[in-house]
Amino acid sequence: MTTQAGPRTAQELVNPHWWMPFTPNRDFLADPKLVTRAAGVHYTGFDGSRILDGSSGLFCVSAGHGRREIADAVRDQILELDFTPSFLRGHPGAFELARRIAGLTPPGLDRIFFANSGSEAVDSAMKIVLAYHRARGEGQRQIFVSRERAYHGVGFGSGALSGMVNNRRAFGLGLNGVVHLRHTQLETHRFSRGEGEAGVELAEDLERVVALHGAECIAAVFIEPIAGSTGCLVPPRGYLRRLREICDRHGLLLVFDEVITGLGRTGAPFAAQSFAVIPDLITMAKAITNGVQPMGAVAVRRGIYDTVLNAQDNPAAPEFFHGTTFSASPAAVAAALATLDIYASEGLFARALELSPYFMNAVWSLADLGIVTDLRGYGLLAGFDVASDGVPGHRGYLLQKRLFEAGLHIKTTGDSGLLAPAFTFTRDQIDEMVAILRRVLLTF
Ligand SMILES: Cc1ncc(COP(=O)(O)O)c(C=O)c1O
Numbered sequence: 001m002t003t004q005a006g007p008r009t010a011q012e013l014v015n016p017h018w019w020m021p022f023t024p025n026r027d028f029l030a031d032p033k034l035v036t037r038a039a040g041v042h043y044t045g046f047d048g049s050r051i052l053d054g055s056s057g058l059f060c061v062s063a064g065h066g067r068r069e070i071a072d073a074v075r076d077q078i079l080e081l082d083f084t085p086s087f088l089r090g091h092p093g094a095f096e097l098a099r100r101i102a103g104l105t106p107p108g109l110d111r112i113f114f115a116n117s118g119s120e121a122v123d124s125a126m127k128i129v130l131a132y133h134r135a136r137g138e139g140q141r142q143i144f145v146s147r148e149r150a151y152h153g154v155g156f157g158s159g160a161l162s163g164m165v166n167n168r169r170a171f172g173l174g175l176n177g178v179v180h181l182r183h184t185q186l187e188t189h190r191f192s193r194g195e196g197e198a199g200v201e202l203a204e205d206l207e208r209v210v211a212l213h214g215a216e217c218i219a220a221v222f223i224e225p226i227a228g229s230t231g232c233l234v235p236p237r238g239y240l241r242r243l244r245e246i247c248d249r250h251g252l253l254l255v256f257d258e259v260i261t262g263l264g265r266t267g268a269p270f271a272a273q274s275f276a277v278i279p280d281l282i283t284m285a286k287a288i289t290n291g292v293q294p295m296g297a298v299a300v301r302r303g304i305y306d307t308v309l310n311a312q313d314n315p316a317a318p319e320f321f322h323g324t325t326f327s328a329s330p331a332a333v334a335a336a337l338a339t340l341d342i343y344a345s346e347g348l349f350a351r352a353l354e355l356s357p358y359f360m361n362a363v364w365s366l367a368d369l370g371i372v373t374d375l376r377g378y379g380l381l382a383g384f385d386v387a388s389d390g391v392p393g394h395r396g397y398l399l400q401k402r403l404f405e406a407g408l409h410i411k412t413t414g415d416s417g418l419l420a421p422a423f424t425f426t427r428d429q430i431d432e433m434v435a436i437l438r439r440v441l442l443t444f
Contacts, residue, residue, distance in 0.1 A: 040424070093330060113298040113300060147184075150162050186236075383418050386415050396413070
């Protein structure tokens with residue numbers, strides 16, 4: 001790795017030229033946590049240590065790291081067709097991928113728009129919603145509804161939908177016309193597995209928004225079926241269904257942001273299927289390429305697509321003036337096709353479902369630790385809270401550093417930790433993950 005003249009320590013390798021995202025840069029430069037390789041469910045640290053990946057990177061690498069099939073597909077694609085714009089040109093793989101995704105989404109959500117990230121998928125969905133209402137003569141429907149503690153991304157649209165204060169406070173007014181429902185983390189849900197028994201009435205917040213703003217002014221409701229980044233908030237039983245009913249009553253579109261929950265995390269292709277509530281649009285990203293190429297997508301109900309297309313009279317003009325240079329870029333499409341092949345041929349969504357009870361039992365074994373103040377989980381996604389040390393997020397930050405040093409990577413947000421193992425984890429690896437967690441939590 002190093003030569004005599006080359007860098008020797010992690011500190012010597014890093015520099016402040018890379019302004020790192022969502023990272024305390026000064027602390028990172030002083031105490032870098034570098035990874036150099038990944039294979040299976042492990043990273044290799046800069047010092048050669050093995051680090052178990054407890055969060056699939058960032059909820060992306062559901063089929064495990066270093067999948068040769070994906071690498072080969074991307075390499076072959078680049079050598080065959082490296083780039084073509086998706087504006088006025090197309091390539092067969094993108095049509096095939098759209099067809100394949102449409103085979104996984106709930107019936108009817110079979111029109112697929114490609115983006116390059118979750119944030120872009122959400123912003124694209126917001127524009128699709130507005131274009132749809134305008135096409136049907138209801139262009140005054142411009143208000144978006146989302147939730148406190150939501151995370152929908154970092155664009156000015158997706159950021160406005162988000163409901164986590166640190167992602168908003170530095171950035172001014174953002175997009176106007178976004179209203180937030182209350183979040184669903186209730187005291188009575190603490191340590192409850194799966195859907196909470198209480199709290200369905202929180203969906204009635206949407207009726208209050210309708211009463212305040214007028215249904216005819218509201219475009220859509222954006223909801224993560226399970227609020228992910230904020231710490232895995234599983235919806236109360238019946239909550240999503242109630243939102244669907246209220247949306248139907250008032251003509252609002254319902255959008256599920258499945259950037260984390262999509263592609264098997266809940267044990268079904270999408271959480272919409274796990275909770276048996278079908279939205280009008282679904283956003284996805286992350287695991288769609290197993291994390292190896294940037295890609296996001298929006299699955300859209302066919303009637304919405306038809307309405308937007310049919311509203312354009314000029315056959316030489318795009319029906320939807322939106323898209324990016326790298327929409328459906330060939331390498332990302334190849335990665336996604338190879339990823340979907342792996343999910344199907346290895347039955348990984350079913351495996352996630354089968355592994356879930358074992359995973360939940362293992363995670364709940366941490367409930368006896370005094371520092372753990374809550375546990376939540378569904379499918380292969382779990383969240384836990386640690387008692388604050390008085391500075392919000394400080395203990396969570398220290399926790400992820402100590403865990404990394406002890407051989408476990410997890411995502412933390414504030415004083416919450418998120419566990420999202422690859423669907424290829426063995427039971428022994430789940431035990432190992434929880435054993436490291438216990439050991440490190442006991443150091444606080
Ligand atoms: C539900 C949800 N939506 C959107 C995003 C944004 O995705 P990206 O970071 O790819 O822009 C995330 C990222 O974690 C997410 O969890």
